[in-house]
Amino acid sequence: MTKKASLRSRVSAGVIISLASCVAYAYCPPQYQENTVAPAFQAAIASIKGSIVSMDASLSSILLMQSQRLSSAIAVMTKQKALSANQVSEATLNSTKMVAQGLNDISTAERLKKARFDYGGEFGQGYNPCKIMAGRNLIASRNADLSSELTKRVRTEIDSGPGKYASVVDARNVFTTRHQAYCTADEVASGMCKSEGTLPGADTNVATLFTPAMEGSDQYVAKNAFINNLAGIPDQPLPAASSKSADAQSYILDKNRRDALVSPALTALKDIQIDSSGIDGTETGKELPMSQLMDKEVKRYSGNSDGYTAWTRSLVSQNERGVIVEVLKVKSLELAQKARLYKQYEVMEAQLAALTALQAQAQVKQTEFSSQRAQTTTTQSVIQ
Known part of the structure; x- marks a missing residue:
């Protein structure tokens, strides 16, 4: 321990x-x-x-x-x-x-x-609007152009037209020479002509006026010859020395009266000639006769032509507006025809007025003759 x-x-x-x-x-x-x-x-x-x-x-x-x-x-x-x-x-x-x-x-x-x-040429403007418009414009321009030509050609193409004087002897020679182109076989057989003309009897046949012809052709010259045959020989001119005398003044007054009475007939004849002839217009130049232009327009809507066939075929594709436009075109053509008819009525009215004046003048002459005859009979009775 x-x-x-x-x-x-x-x-x-x-x-x-x-x-x-x-x-x-x-x-x-x-x-x-x-x-x-x-x-x-x-x-x-x-x-x-x-x-x-x-x-x-x-x-x-x-x-x-x-x-x-x-x-x-x-x-x-x-x-x-x-x-x-x-x-x-x-x-x-x-x-x-x-x-x-x-x-x-x-x-x-x-x-x-x-x-x-609505507005195209195929559906809303009717048949071939450009062609129709051009044709209508040509007719309108041509109509105005020919109206101004009428007065000029009455003065220049008719030998015995209003206010014109010429030597009777020279006028007869001109008429005889002109007629050679229209001599008939009967005239040759009778010795009046040496040979038959290129257009026998054309200067005395009224059908010549209505035959379409272009200015400058033989047919057109024959129309002038026909009108001149109707108008007759021009009046003899007065000597310059005696133009102031009372007889000369009376002669001139009688000439003016006769020209005024005959003028409606000559103007009507020349109007027919111009309407059926392709004359040279001042504005439109040389063109088909007005009668043929109007005839083409009428046949397009009246039938029996190629234009009518094409027109009726085009109506199938037209809308309501196109059909109305075509109706208006037909109506406008109808108005144009009525205007031409109205002009013809005016010419007829002038001819009737001239005829009335001529009859009144003849009645005055007959009254004066009857009065002079009664005075002569009275004088003879007193003498006896």
Whole structure:
């Protein structure tokens, strides 16, 4: 028991001494050991600091490079998104424009189709509108042109026209020479003509007036010859020395009266000639006779012609407006025909007025003759 306690005491004392020695060594180390360990610690600390600084610089460089890459990537992505948005916007705009253009084209096409159907030559303007309009304009211009030609040709183409004088002998020679082109076989047989003419009897046949002919042709010359045969030989001119005498003045008055009475008939004959002849107009030049132009217009609507066949065929494709236009064209032609008929009535009225005046003049002459005869009879009775 005493030995165990003594041993424990010894061990405890040794441990305490050892711990005390370690603590004392730690606090008060030997000088030679600090000089050896301190430089190693300083070198290690410097190395560690250098490594830390190097690592910090490397990490900073890496972070900067990665930040730049990230910024560049973000910028590229932003640009790509902006480009994509612009492309989408542009594509949307182009698509919208194309849709709007398409709708506009469809609307324009619809309006064109409607206008073509309502006003086009195939459906809404009647039969061949350009041709019909040109023909109607030609007739209107030709009618005005020929009206101005009538007065001039009455004065220049009729030998015994109003106010014209000529030597009776010379006029007979002209008439005889002119008639040679119209001698008939009977006239040749009787010795009046040497040979048969190119147009036998044309200068004495009224059908010559109504035969269509162009100015300058033999048929047109025959029309002038026929009218001159009806008008007769012109009046003999008076000598200049006796033109102021009472007999001369009476002769001139009788000539003027006769010219006025005959003028309606001569004008009517010349009007028929001009209507059936292709004369040279002042404005329209040489053209088909007015009678043929009107005949073509009438036959288009009355039948029995190629124009009528084409006209009736075109009516099948016409809409309501086109048919109405055709009705108006027919009505306008009817008005033109009535205007021509009215003009003919005016000529007839002038002829009837001239005939009435001639009959009245003949009645006056008959009354004067009867009065003179009664006076002569009375005188004879008194003498007896």
